C-alpha cells in the first residue's frame with residue numbers, strides 16, 4: 326500500500342467480519358483513490374451493507390486492516406471514529422432518518438452533533454437550506470419524514486449526507502425499492518454530488534444500470550442536469566467490485582465487467598432494465 | 599450443554615457491558631435534558647393512572663383477605679399495620695415496577711427496536727452522537743427518578759384503599775386506629791427497603807428495555823420479539839431482585 330497512501334481514501338486489506346462464527350465478509354481487499362467512484366455489486370445478503378458499515382466503524386472487523394484517508398484505522402477508538410465519520414457522508418439503506426425530527430432538523434443533525442463541524446446558527450441554516458435545494462426539496466423544511474414519499478425520503482437522506490461536504494460519500498442501495506423514474510432521479514443526484522462536490526463516491530447496489538449511469542453520465546453545471554459523458558471516458562474513474570457471499574469475485578473496470586467470464590458477474594451485466 | 603448456556607451468558611455479558619457504559623455515562627457530558635424530561639413525562643405522568651389503580655386495589659384486596667384471618671384471632675385492630683408493611687416493603691415496589699415494565703420497558707424496547715431496524719441508531723453514530731448517551735442515559739435517569747416517586751404514591755393510595763375496606767366497608771377498626779397503626783408500624787428499615795427497591799428496579803427496567811431494543815434484528819418482526827422479551831425479562835428480574843433485596847434486609 327506504500328506509495329499510493331496519499332491518494333488512497335479507503336482501503337480494505339484482508340478484512341473479515343464474522344457473525345455467530347459465520348464469515349459475512351471473508352478476507353475482503355480493495356482500494357479506492359481520491360476522486361474515484363466505486364460501484365459495489367452483489368446479491369441481497371452478500372455483505373454489501375456490512376462492508377459499508379465496517380468502513381464507517383459501525384461494525385468492528387474480526388480480522389484484517391482498514392485504511393481511511395491514508396491512515397490505518399483498524400484500532401481506532403470510538404472517539405477517533407467520530408472524527409473520521411465527520412469526514413464521511415452516508416445514506417443508509419433503510420434511510421436512517423430520525424422520525425421524531427423535522428426534515429430541517431434531520432439535515433442539520435450532523436452539523437449540530439459533530440464536534441469538528443460545529444458552525445454558527447445562520448451558517449447552519451444556510452447550509453441546510455442549500456443542501457435541501459440541492460436535492461430539490463427546499464419546500465419541505467417543516468415536514469416530518471413520515472409525511473414524505475419513499476423517493477423524497479431518499480433525497481432527504483442524500484441532503485443529510487452531503488450537508489457536511491464530506492470527502493467520502495457512501496450510498497447504501499440508494500435506488501432499492503424505487504420505480505425506474507425515481508431511481509434515475511436519485512442516480513442523477515448522486516452524479517451531481519460526485520461532479521459538483523468532487524467527492525469520492527461509493528455506491529452499493531444490486532442493479533448494474535446504477536453503475537452504468539454513474540460511468541456514462543456526468544453533471545453539466547451550465548445545463549443543470551446530467552448529460553452523457555464523453556465516449557473516451559475522460560470523466561472520473563469508476564471501478565466495480567462484485568461481492569458474492571462475503572468474498573470479492575470481481576474487481577475491475579466497466580469494460581472488464583462486461584467481458585467477465587464468471588457466471589455470477591456476467592449475470593449482473595445481463596440483467597435487463 | 600455448553601452451547602445451551604453459551605447464548606444466555608453472552609447476552610448477559612453484552613447487557614453488563616451496556617449497563618457499564620450507561621452508568622459511566624451518567625457522570626459524563628453530554629446531557630440531553632429535553633430527552634430526560636420527555637421520558638420523565640412518559641413514565642411519571644403516563645404510568646400514573648395505572649399505578650394508582652393497581653396500588654388502590656392491592657391495598658383494598660389485602661384488607662379484604664386479611665379481615666377473615668384477623669377476625670379469627672380477634673386482632674382486627676392490626677389491619678392498618680399489615681396493609682402498610684406489606685405495601686411499603688413488597689407490594690408497592692413490585693406491582694409498580696411490573697406496571698412500569700409492561701408500559702415503559704416495552705415502550706423503550708419497541709421504540710429503540712424500530713430505530714435499530716430503520717438504521718436510525720447507526721445514523722446517530724455516523725452523524726456524531728453516541729446512542730448510549732442520547733437514548734439509554736435519559737431513559738435510565740428518568741426511570742430512576744420517577745419509579746420511586748410512583749411507588750410512594752402507590753403505597754399511599756394502597757393504604758387508603760385498605761382503609762376504605764377496613765373502616766367504612768367492613769368496620770374492622772376505627773379510622774384513627776387504622777391510620778395510627780399503619781403510620782407507627784413503619785420502621786426506618788421498611789422505608790429504606792421500600793425506596794431502595796424501586797431505585798434498583800428502575801435501573802434494571804430501563805436498561806433491559808433499552809438493551810433489547812438496541813439489539814433488535816430482523817425487521818418489524820424483530821421489534822415485536824424484542825418488546826416481548828424486554829417485558830418478560832424485566833418482570834422476572836423484578837421478582838428475583840425483590841427476593842434478594844428482601845433477604846438482605848431480613849438478615850440485617
Ligand SMILES: Nc1ncnc2c1ncn2[C@@H]1O[C@H](COP(=O)(O)OP(=O)(O)O)[C@@H](O)[C@H]1O
Nearest residue numbers: 344349367368369370371372373374375376815
Ligand atoms: N447484526 C447482524 N447479526 C447477524 N448477522 C448479520 C448482521 N448483519 C448482517 N448479517 C448477515 O450478514 C449477511 C450480509 O448482510 P448484508 O451486508 O446486510 O447484505 P446486503 O448485501 O444485502 O447488504 C446476511 O446474511 C445477514 O444475515
Ligand SMILES: [Mg+2]
Nearest residue numbers: 373374418498
Ligand atoms: Mg444491504
